[in-house]
Amino acid sequence: MKQKKYLFPFFLMVLIPGTILGLISLFGFSNTLNRKLSDSLFHLLPSHHKFSKDIVIIDIDEQSIAKYADHPELGQWPWKRNIYPTLIGYTKLITPPKITIIDIMFTERSDYDEALVAANQSLGEISHAANFRDGGIVIPREGEEILAKKFNVPLPENSPFPRYENASFPIGEVGITAPMLHVVNVIPDSDGILRRFAPFIRWKNNHFPTLALQAFVEGKSYATEWKDGHFVIQKEGVRREIPLGKDGLVRAYFYTEEEIRNIPRYSAAGIIESLNQLNSSEVEDPEKLLVPPSLFENKIVLIGTSAASTHDDVVTPFGLFPGVIGQAVFASNLIEGHLLKELPEVWGIGFTLFILIIGVIILFVNQWHFLRNIYPILAISMFVGLFYFLYRMDLVLASSPFIIAFPLSYLMGFAYLTYTEGKEKRKFNNVLRNLVDPGVVSEALENLESLKKGGEWEITAFFSDVAGFSSISEELSASDLARLLNEYLSAMTKILKVNSGTLDKYIGDAIVGIFGAPIQNKEHPRLACKTALEMVSELEVLRSVWNEKMDYTKTAREMKFRIGLNCGPAKVGFMGTDSLASYTMMGDTVNLAARLEAAAKDYGTSILVSESIESVCKDEFHFRFLDWIRVKGKEAPVKIYSLVSSVSEFTPQVLEAEQMYEEGFRFYSQREWEKAISCFENVSKIYGYKDAASHLLIKRCQALFQNPPAEGWDGVFTRTTK
Known part of the structure; x- marks a missing residue:
């Protein structure tokens, strides 16, 4: 009977929410919700990683475009390409950076492409951007096969990385002479928010490294390995396991909004001004320049844009940011190993079902009412505690199962408990009121x-x-x-x-x-x-x-x-x-x-x-x-x-009889036994039936007549029985 008593609460609080979670997961509705909820929790929980100190950005910002809009060598956006070798060369004046990665596309011909070709040949560690896309007519472009052969990374054909139909490589000799190539594609989730990135992007049967991976390997040789479902990238002295999802993407750790806004960014206008100061001997000590060249020493330099007119923005969990910021975050993730692994949703469902079963026990087995009242606080604390514990280990627990199922389960369980306790209380009340x-x-x-x-x-x-x-x-x-x-x-x-x-x-x-x-x-x-x-x-x-x-x-x-x-x-x-x-x-x-x-x-x-x-x-x-x-x-x-x-x-007959009785009692109290007996006998005659009280007093008078009471008798009859 006791087991049957708990079957319905178990069905109500565990099986129904569990079935709902299973259906939501089966149809894939929970993925985006899980990521949105985890974003919110990341904002609330303390950050445990710091942005890489190796990354700096040369930013073509609003100030740069506005300042040089009328400059004969630069002009309005897009700038003439001969400025980029100048920017790259400036970073190498003292000690060169580890690698310079350009987050700007050069896919169309320009009168200044020779400057980029010369820079590729003379300045060394430069990586150029490619972009892939789907849709449209596939039109083969000159040099594609050469670039594919030159920069392809040999990976299994069944790799899970995202695949595209069309490619936009750096144009002509710019691409062919490029020391390195990276793909700048970013892939937002279905809600439009950029949370994940891929180490490689596929075009046809070729694999190309993304900007983040190029920053991690710094242009040096590296090896890849697939082992037991794990993807590993190994370069000299560093082995990095990448927790890829089924779609070949990995969840990024976005640090804090403050850190992202404070990524070292140096305005291109500042670099140009510093170079002018140096060339005119206006400033002789490089460290006193507006942007000292030493800032780029042994750094990974990204060249990108943040000006609104460049239309290179992405939506991050912290809002709208320049695309180069998103790329910098991904690069930092790979460099520092700050990669989040999204645990299978079954983990979140399993934990939630465990909490729900505990809820059944607390609500319907436990009799300590205080524990019932704090049960929601305990459950939420357990969830947040586990989420944060896993988060500290760079693991992401699916949040939607708990967020969906726990309130539903608790409300149904508490409603049923209220109903049953009310029913029992009413039943008890009815029984009690009868007893x-x-x-x-x-x-x-x-x-x-x-x-x-x-x-x-x-x-x-x-x-x-x-x-x-x-x-x-x-x-x-x-x-x-x-x-x-x-x-x-x-x-x-x-x-x-x-x-x-x-x-x-x-x-x-x-x-x-x-x-x-x-x-x-x-x-x-x-x-x-x-x-x-x-x-x-x-x-x-x-x-x-x-x-x-x-x-x-x-x-x-x-x-x-x-x-x-x-x-x-x-x-x-x-x-x-x-x-x-x-x-x-x-x-x-x-x-x-x-x-x-x-x-x-x-x-x-x-x-x-x-x-x-x-x-x-x-x-x-x-x-x-x-x-x-x-x-x-x-x-x-x-x-x-x-x-x-x-x-x-009241009737007159009753009054007459009672007056006669009281008169007889006065005679009785005065020891006039015969007069008292006469009155008491008349009482019965008035009533028309034998009056028990009068008969009792008659017998008492007769007894007292035969055995008179002692002196001081007060007329009170003492009962000897209860």
Whole structure:
């Protein structure tokens, strides 16, 4: 049963979200979402890598284009190509850079191509840019086959690297004489954001290194290796394993926005100005130039553009940046080994399912409510902690499974828990209200501690008992006895509750009730009297129904009960042990009510009350004085009354009989036994039936006549039984 109890929560919190994740992954909807979410987490988490110190950029920026727009040798963009050898030559004035990589395309003929050819032949470590594309008409261009043969990197034909149909190589002799060649293609994800790059790009069956790879190998020889699904590039002294994805791309580490904006960039205008200062001897010390040549010493120099008119921008996780910045980031990744490996999505799904299973245990097995409340915080902390731990190892955990499934699972689980607990609470409440008075239940739900603590104030104690119930029980079968009790107790308890009474307990056929607690009510004596009279009327209805149906036995159908009422101070509250307690009352007030219920038998009345009840309710209800008694265990005498009816139902016959009874009681108190007996006998004549109370007093007078009481007798009858 317990296992079945947890099957639906498991289905709701684990299987349904797991199925949704499987479908999302199957149709490939999650890839872009995973990368977007990881971008956000990267922004929030501390960076653990620094941009390479080996990379600098010569930037043809807005200032450069604006400053030399009217220059006869440069002119407007695109600049004349003879400026590039000048820029490259300037970096080699002292100690040359490791390599100069040009991120500008020279695919069309120019009158100044000879300057680039001369630079290729004389300045050495220069890499020129090529660009591949798909679509359009494939038109073979002069020198393509030569360049393909010269710069092709022998790799397996089934390599996963991106493949294109058309190629744009450096034009003519510029390409043929180029010492090195690199591809500048960048491949954004489906959302347009550039996050990944490829070490190689394919054209036809040839493989060409990208700018990042050329920066890593610095124009030197290198070897590639495929081993057990891993791609390795090895150059002198360095072995770099590339965590390629299925599409031949690798996830880039984008550092921080501040680092990207602070990549060393030197304006081309500054270099030209520095060269002019040097040529005119305006500045003799190179280190005092606007852009000292030493800045490029043993560096990897990228030449690119950031001016808006060059239209070379890319969208990065940090927003829009010049394309050369993106290339610099990729180059730094390869040089420093800052490459991120995107773990298979099944890792993210597996971790999420683990969290969801823990959620089922916490919500439906664990009983510690505090743990239920902090469960979302714990789950999110576990996810962020694991993500950051893997991130520190350059591993990227798929985020979308957790982001999608956990809120869905938690909301469904919590909703179901709320529903089931509410259902159980309602069921418990209904059961409890049938076992314990609704007033106690409501008060307990509001302020249980106050109920446990209890208190002492004025209440009305109610005791009722069926007369001769032992005889009735002997005549009935067990099932009929249970049915009889259920009918009787249900009817009486309903009246008790309707009149704001609190059910203390059942003692067999006896009903113990409290008026004025746990919710204090100043009308408790009046409500108790009203309850008692209504119970008497209800019993008459029950008897008529039983007689009509000829149900039960004759004795049962003639059932009578007795009620004792007393009001006064009493202790009320939950009493018992920590594990089992009930709401009840204690004190002399309670004990007297119980004694009155027992004494009602002697006086032949259904409802016997104390003078404390009579004194506060006599304006609304009619009471008949019966006696002064001293109950067992108490010395103080109690004046007792029978509750007859409401004042509106009072008749002259009753008044005459009661006046006769009270006159007889005065004679009784004055030891005038014969006169008292005469009065008591007249009471029965007025009523037209034998009055039990009068008959009791007649017998008492006869006994006292034969055995007169001692001097100082106060007329109070002392009961020797409870």
